Amino acid sequence: MGIVTPGFQGRARSADDKLPPGQYLVEDFPVLSAGPAPRVRLENWRFTVTTETGQKHEWTWADLKTLPSETPTVDIHCVTRWSKFGTSWRGVSLDTLLADVDTAADYVMAESHGGYTTNLPLEDLLDGQAWIAYEFEGEDLPAEHGGPARLLVPHLYFWKSAKWVKGLRLMLDDDLGFWEAAGYHSYGDPWREQRYQGD
Amino acid sequence: MVQGKLAWRVGRLAEVRDETPTARTLVLDVPGWPGHLAGQHVDVRLTAEDGYSTTRTYSIAAPADGERVEITVQRVPGGEVSPFLTEVFAPGDPVELRGPVGGWFVWRPASRDPVLLVAGGAGIVPLMAMVRARRQAGSRTPFKLLYSVRTPEDVYYAGELRRPEAGLDVTFVYSRKGPADWPGEPHRIGVADVNNAGWPAEFAPQCFVCGPTGFVEAVANILVALGHAPRRVKTERFGPSGS
Ligand SMILES: Cc1cc2nc3c(=O)[nH]c(=O)nc-3n(C[C@H](O)[C@H](O)[C@H](O)COP(=O)(O)OP(=O)(O)OC[C@H]3O[C@@H](n4cnc5c(N)ncnc54)[C@H](O)[C@@H]3O)c2cc1C
Numbered sequence: 001m002g003i004v005t006p007g008f009q010g011r012a013r014s015a016d017d018k019l020p021p022g023q024y025l026v027e028d029f030p031v032l033s034a035g036p037a038p039r040v041r042l043e044n045w046r047f048t049v050t051t052e053t054g055q056k057h058e059w060t061w062a063d064l065k066t067l068p069s070e071t072p073t074v075d076i077h078c079v080t081r082w083s084k085f086g087t088s089w090r091g092v093s094l095d096t097l098l099a100d101v102d103t104a105a106d107y108v109m110a111e112s113h114g115g116y117t118t119n120l121p122l123e124d125l126l127d128g129q130a131w132i133a134y135e136f137e138g139e140d141l142p143a144e145h146g147g148p149a150r151l152l153v154p155h156l157y158f159w160k161s162a163k164w165v166k167g168l169r170l171m172l173d174d175d176l177g178f179w180e181a182a183g184y185h186s187y188g189d190p191w192r193e194q195r196y197q198g199d
Numbered sequence: 200m201v202q203g204k205l206a207w208r209v210g211r212l213a214e215v216r217d218e219t220p221t222a223r224t225l226v227l228d229v230p231g232w233p234g235h236l237a238g239q240h241v242d243v244r245l246t247a248e249d250g251y252s253t254t255r256t257y258s259i260a261a262p263a264d265g266e267r268v269e270i271t272v273q274r275v276p277g278g279e280v281s282p283f284l285t286e287v288f289a290p291g292d293p294v295e296l297r298g299p300v301g302g303w304f305v306w307r308p309a310s311r312d313p314v315l316l317v318a319g320g321a322g323i324v325p326l327m328a329m330v331r332a333r334r335q336a337g338s339r340t341p342f343k344l345l346y347s348v349r350t351p352e353d354v355y356y357a358g359e360l361r362r363p364e365a366g367l368d369v370t371f372v373y374s375r376k377g378p379a380d381w382p383g384e385p386h387r388i389g390v391a392d393v394n395n396a397g398w399p400a401e402f403a404p405q406c407f408v409c410g411p412t413g414f415v416e417a418v419a420n421i422l423v424a425l426g427h428a429p430r431r432v433k434t435e436r437f438g439p440s441g442s
Contacts, residue, residue, distance in 0.1 A: 002207065002244055002246040002295050003209055003246060003293055003295060004246050004247065004248055005245045005246060005288070005292060005293060005294050005295075007283070007287045007288070007289075007292070008245045008246070008247050008283055008287070008288075009248075010245070010247045010251050010252075010253055010279055011253075022254055030412055030436070031412055031416065031436065032436060033434070034303055034304075034433065034434065035419065035429050035430065035433060035434055036416075036419035036420060036423045036429045036432055036434070037419075037420075038429060080256070081255075081256075114429060114430075144416065178303075181302075182301065182302035182303055183205070183300065183301075183302060196205045196297075198205060
């Protein structure tokens with residue numbers, strides 16, 4: 001337990017077991033990014049998976065939309081302490097996109113329009129845990145929230161769900177993405193409150 | 200940038216300054232504080248007698264100065280932490296802090312690019328740290344500050360910002376009610392304000408925008424529309440809501 005600050009009582013405690021430690025619940029959908037939203041035109045949109053040997057797999061917007069989609073409903077947790085329950089999305093499972101990719105990599109760098117990057121273990125993207133999402137609550141994903149398409153990895157803090165995603169680079173060794181290089185946690189499990197390096 | 204584990208440290212409130220009727224600057228003494236850059240923030244953790252604790256993030260209001268950490272807290276009505284910090288927390292009382300956090304929304308005194316700062320309400324806090332860092336370093340880098348507030352009574356650091364300072368242009372925009380001698384009607388910041396008070400995009404300034412989410416989105420989009428490269432527009436959002 002931390003040291004007590006005299007006079008501080010805090011609000012009535014609620015034990016909500018869907019809420020990770022240190023988070024509070026919001027009804028709206030706040031925006032968090034390091035700069036303005038890049039505007040990406042669908043005719044130029046590509047999603048590229050690059051393996052550790054340099055082999056590329058590429059999908060256009062039309063390709064993506066012809067792949068089987070899923071409609072996950074998930075809770076999301078932002079490192080700035082808000083959580084939102086029951087958000088619904090449509091997108092393509094990474095299991096589908098990575099099915100024919102031959103790789104020995106254990107790690108992935110997600111890369112976005114605008115230069116944003118974030119690193120993840122490959123296994124966290126597989127087995128029904130991650131999607132390339134293009135609809136939110138039944139509508140096209142707005143640019144502020146990462147549209148036309150973003151990575152969705154709801155079991156990790158939401159900065160891992162890279163907005164405006166344009167590709168995945170498969171890596172044999174882990175490397176640090178944008179926020180991770182600035183001191184945020186390399187993995188980012190909200191249930192273990194892995195906010196900053198060393199947490 | 201942040202090396203190893205970010206440790207919780209115990210700080211003590213050394214001094215308070217009321218900025219407005221609802222915002223208070225807290226000057227904390229934090230033994231072992233490693234220093235910070237203008238624009239970074241700190242996590243503040245409060246623990247009650249029964250062991251319950253909760254954490255909030257606050258921007259640092261002044262450049263590094265030994266073991267001193269200055270924050271300015273706006274009272275959010277009904278909030279769990281901000282009313283406590285602005286009304287109850289008293290000099291000599293301890294609180295836990297860790298940081299500094301954030302290595303992106305920072306201004307370094309060695310930088311020579313012209314700077315545009317755009318603040319909405321409490322969003323002035325990290326931008327004031329940049330203004331003060333410039334002064335502390337004797338930097339001649341030209342700064343422009345565009346500061347949106349509801350009324351003249353809501354201006355933080357008013358005495359300091361109204362004192363003329365070479366190379367720093369300050370423009371206020373009032374959203375609810377301006378002072379008697381202010382030309383123009385109260386309004387939210389728009390493209391004309393940013394265009395008039397800012398730098399031409401050809402000067403390739405560094406732009407820092409901070410405030411409530413909706414404000415930051417609006418200003419960042421205006422800057423991009425005015426031709427500023429998105430990578431030169433750095434943003435920090437305080438509020439979870441679009442208010
Ligand atoms: C990077 C960053 C830097 C920040 N810097 C500062 C700063 O320099 N000065 C400062 O005063 N605050 C700052 N904040 C906001 C601060 O962290 C707290 O959110 C704020 O003090 C409210 O806390 P509370 O416990 O009083 O309110 P809570 O009890 O958390 O919330 C009360 C009500 O207000 C809403 N709410 C919560 N947080 C906010 C908010 N930030 N804005 C509007 N409504 C809110 C909640 O949804 C709830 O309805 C910063 C936030 C971030 C993310």
